[in-house]
Amino acid sequence: MNIIVLDLEYNQPSQNIIQIGAVVLNTKSGAMDKSYNKFLALPKGEVLDPFIIKLCGITEEMLSLASPAAEVLADFWQWVDDQQVGGKVWAWGSDTYDLKEQTFKAGVWKYRKVKNLDIKMLAQLYFDVSSKPAKGGLRTSLEKLGLTFEGRQHNAYDDAYNTGRVLYRICQDMDKVAKVRKIIEGN
Secondary structure, three states: OEEEEEEEEEOOOOOOEEEEEEEEEEOOOOOOOEEEEEEEEOOOOOOOOHHHHHHHOOOHHHHHOOEEHHHHHHHHHHHHHHHOOOOEEEEOOOHHHHHHHHHHHHOOOOOOOOEOOEHHHHHHHHHHHOOOOOOOOHHHHHHHOOOOOOOOOOOHHHHHHHHHHHHHHHHHHHHHHHHHHHHHHOO
16 A cells, blocks of 8 residues: 655744655555655745754755745645545644645645544554553654664655654554464464
């Protein structure tokens, strides 16, 4: 099964999206060979928060070269359609909901069925049932799974890629449990 794993970066305090990062994850093989990574220009007169510059490494210059938000949002949803994933666009936290809200505000999106899953909540549930503490963010979840963060934290593409790695690892463990269940049940 293929799904899109999404991550967003935002300006503060406006919460305007400034970067969209996404990968197409094959939950059976772990392959993530299709991706999306674009910056969004800020609305006229909005300044990039200095904290966000430091946290994300995104600069005013990067955003000044970016396309307007409405254009990037339309392009992203076309990319989603092109991936033929049946509306499966999942994220660490509430990014999918935020993306839909800002897309509607930009007036570029007609109704589209998107199946949302908060991968962070799924990971917390996974850690709870596997007797591992559920506190922490993406980097902590990777570490609990014996993985290290690849890339730069708070870069939307790198966060989406690493979230895909967490989800794939959880899927691997769920496949093992399903196989054991079949053996126990005699199937």
